Amino acid sequence: MTAFTLDSLDLAALLCSRVCHDVISPVGAIVNGLEVLEEEKDAEMRGIALDLIKKSAETASARLQFCRLAFGAAGSVGASIDTGDAEQVTRGLFADGRTILEWNGPRILLPKNKVKLILNLCLVAAGAIPRGGIVSVTLAGSETDTKISVAAKGTNARLPSHVPGLLSGEPESNTIDAQAIQPYYTGLIARAANMTLELATSPDLVAIEAVPASVPAVAAMA
Numbered sequence: 064m065t066a067f068t069l070d071s072l073d074l075a076a077l078l079c080s081r082v083c084h085d086v087i088s089p090v091g092a093i094v095n096g097l098e099v100l101e102e103e104k105d106a107e108m109r110g111i112a113l114d115l116i117k118k119s120a121e122t123a124s125a126r127l128q129f130c131r132l133a134f135g136a137a138g139s140v141g142a143s144i145d146t147g148d149a150e151q152v153t154r155g156l157f158a159d160g161r162t163i164l165e166w167n168g169p170r171i172l173l174p175k176n177k178v179k180l181i182l183n184l185c186l187v188a189a190g191a192i193p194r195g196g197i198v199s200v201t202l203a204g205s206e207t208d209t210k211i212s213v214a215a216k217g218t219n220a221r222l223p224s225h226v227p228g229l230l231s232g233e234p235e236s237n238t239i240d241a242q243a244i245q246p247y248y249t250g251l252i253a254r255a256a257n258m259t260l261e262l263a264t265s266p267d268l269v270a271i272e273a274v275p276a277s278v279p280a281v282a283a284m285a
Contacts, residue, residue, distance in 0.1 A: 067237055070248070073083050076249065078134050082242035085126045092119035125155035133182035135247070143172040146181070147200060153200075161195035167203040168202025176256040177209055183249040184271055187226065189245075192217030199277040210275040211258070220267045230260055 065149065069077075070207040079183045096116035103109055157164045164185075181200060188198045196217020203210045226233050229246040232254070239247055253260050258273040 067232060067234055069239055076217055077244035081244050082130045087125050089119040089123040094270050119230055125158060128152045129156045142175050143256055144175045144178040146171055146173055149178050149181055162189055163197045165197060165199040173206055179275055180252045180256055181211055187249055188213045188215035190220050191215040192220050194218055208275055214270040216268050220269050222269055227262060258271055
């Protein structure tokens with residue numbers, strides 16, 4: 064099989080599409096709420112509209128803060144990120160209560176690609192439990208030999224069949240679209256961080272471990 068490569072411009076465009084997809088719904092709800100406020104005179108309906116605007120603004124802000132760390136530059140090349148910040152933005156992302164976050168590990172500074180990997184693995188795990196459940200993150204080791212474990216627990220937890228190939232950089236159809244870009248990007252980040260991804264599944268559980276690779280990473284992402 065020919066090795067799959069994605070043009071850097073296409074990668075940037077698809078990631079932008081992913082971020083827009085994540086925020087368009089709450090932003091649209093804000094617009095709808097404002098329209099109700101302009102037209103509605105009933106105090107109860109205006110109260111409902113204000114509540115919708117508040118909740119949607121909080122959701123949009125949480126998603127943007129998460130995406131900034133998960134997909135953005137988040138500092139200069141070689142920068143480190145506080146895992147406490149990563150935990151905070153992830154809790155904000157899951158604030159609706161449908162998915163519960165369990166975070167186990169010390170608050171330390173890690174290279175930004177490792178932190179981006181943690182956040183993206185959380186997205187992959189959340190995708191394995193569309194009806195909700197528990198996403199658990201466990202961090203062990205030091206900055207140089209970090210071990211990352213992310214598990215999704217929930218009814219009928221499973222990874223879509225195409226996700227393992229995307230994580231390994233080998234999409235089934237040899238093409239990538241906006242829906243598939245996030246797990247593909249997760250694999251890119253893992254390899255840039257010199258980490259190997261290992262998957263394990265059992266009834267109602269999907270577990271992903273990222274462990275230091277035995278050989279140097281081919282390239283580092285900016």
